Amino acid sequence: MITPDPAPSQPENWQRELARAVSDPAELLRLLELPDSLLDGAQRAAGSFPLRVTRHYLGLIQPGDPDDPLLRQVLPLDEEGQAVPGFVADPVGDSAAALGDGLIHKYHGRALLVVTGACAIHCRYCFRRHYPYAEDSALRNPTAVLTRLRSMPEIREVILSGGDPLSLSDARLQALLDGLEELPQLRRLRIHSRLPLVLPERLTGALISRLAASRLGVSLVLHANHPRELAPTLRPGLQALREAGVTLLNQSVLLRGVNDDTAILTELSEALFDHGILPYYLHLLDPVAGSAHFAVASEKARALHRQLRAQLPGYLLPRLVCEVPGEPSKRPMEAP
Ligand SMILES: *Cc1c(COP(=O)(O)O)cnc(C)c1O
Numbered sequence: 001m002i003t004p005d006p007a008p009s010q011p012e013n014w015q016r017e018l019a020r021a022v023s024d025p026a027e028l029l030r031l032l033e034l035p036d037s038l039l040d041g042a043q044r045a046a047g048s049f050p051l052r053v054t055r056h057y058l059g060l061i062q063p064g065d066p067d068d069p070l071l072r073q074v075l076p077l078d079e080e081g082q083a084v085p086g087f088v089a090d091p092v093g094d095s096a097a098a099l100g101d102g103l104i105h106k107y108h109g110r111a112l113l114v115v116t117g118a119c120a121i122h123c124r125y126c127f128r129r130h131y132p133y134a135e136d137s138a139l140r141n142p143t144a145v146l147t148r149l150r151s152m153p154e155i156r157e158v159i160l161s162g163g164d165p166l167s168l169s170d171a172r173l174q175a176l177l178d179g180l181e182e183l184p185q186l187r188r189l190r191i192h193s194r195l196p197l198v199l200p201e202r203l204t205g206a207l208i209s210r211l212a213a214s215r216l217g218v219s220l221v222l223h224a225n226h227p228r229e230l231a232p233t234l235r236p237g238l239q240a241l242r243e244a245g246v247t248l249l250n251q252s253v254l255l256r257g258v259n260d261d262t263a264i265l266t267e268l269s270e271a272l273f274d275h276g277i278l279p280y281y282l283h284l285l286d287p288v289a290g291s292a293h294f295a296v297a298s299e300k301a302r303a304l305h306r307q308l309r310a311q312l313p314g315y316l317l318p319r320l321v322c323e324v325p326g327e328p329s330k331r332p333m334e335a336p
């Protein structure tokens with residue numbers, strides 16, 4: 001049984017930091033010394049998908065540079081309002097694979113749980129930017145989700161997704177883990193989160209010890225897109241996770257003007273390894289409405305990947321994939 005959070009006591013450090021995230025476009029432009037001419041567009045685009053960025057992530061952005069690759073991931077732009085053919089609300093077929101209560105079952109042996117719509121940072125290319133979180137989240141009826149999972153004996157791995165699952169409180173995560181660990185068929189738990197990168201305070205001792213104590217094999221998939229996101233201050237938290245036995249992986253999205261460059265992708269893999277993280281996937285952009293200005297053509301993606309392969313040891317080469325609704329796995333896109 002999962003009970004609601006206890007009455008809010010003192011918010012934790014990370015929760016206070018989360019509450020200080022910047023959501024006003026005018027404040028963002030002021031803090032980063034960017035021209036006022038960006039304000040109208042930013043306000044319009046933020047009207048349909050709000051701006052949100054943590055102070056930590058802001059500190060990694062080069063002030064005065066409207067083309068900064070980290071800024072591009074969070075700055076709302078007028079282009080997002082343009083309708084582009086092929087760019088749709090649900091590009092990956094989530095609704096067809098949704099079983100209700102935030103449970104999405106697409107691939108053999110794995111089930112994905114959408115546990116929250118909340119994130120510490122709003123990525124402008126997010127494929128779930130139009131997801132109906134209010135209607136479909138595992139935490140609205142956790143008992144029903146656990147009952148459903150119990151009836152799916154082939155599931156070996158549960159993937160916590162969102163939104164960002166680490167934006168849940170430790171109490172809620174703890175209750176969810178308690179429930180999942182009771183499912184006899186489960187062997188692995190995977191958490192997909194940007195919080196360790198954008199809100200380093202989130203890696204509390206309590207969270208890390210809870211993951212260390214799990215009977216499940218735990219992996220954490222970070223979503224870094226650019227080497228500058230791997231700040232030196234992240235090292236102690238990531239190190240503690242590894243000492244707790246958590247496998248650290250990374251998946252990136254190939255984004256025009258952010259990381260569509262061999263040198264940047266090579267450096268990203270190197271920087272990930274320096275932080276104890278292995279590259280897992282390099283995803284083509286899911287064609288979600290509002291993100292067309294980030295798209296990199298498949299041919300260019302393959303060429304970049306071929307160059308990467310010539311630069312890096314095999315274990316630092318992410319797999320180039322895209323998601324095609326209805327297929328039994330992510331689709332490999334690599335050139336021979
Ligand atoms: C991407 C995804 C997974 C995980 O796929 P892996 O190839 O195992 O990383 C699982 N479920 C859903 C719904 C997904 O979109």
Ligand code: SF4
Nearest residue numbers: 119122123126163194
């Ligand atoms: S953290 Fe993930 S779910 Fe949240 S906005 Fe970014 S890409 Fe989307």
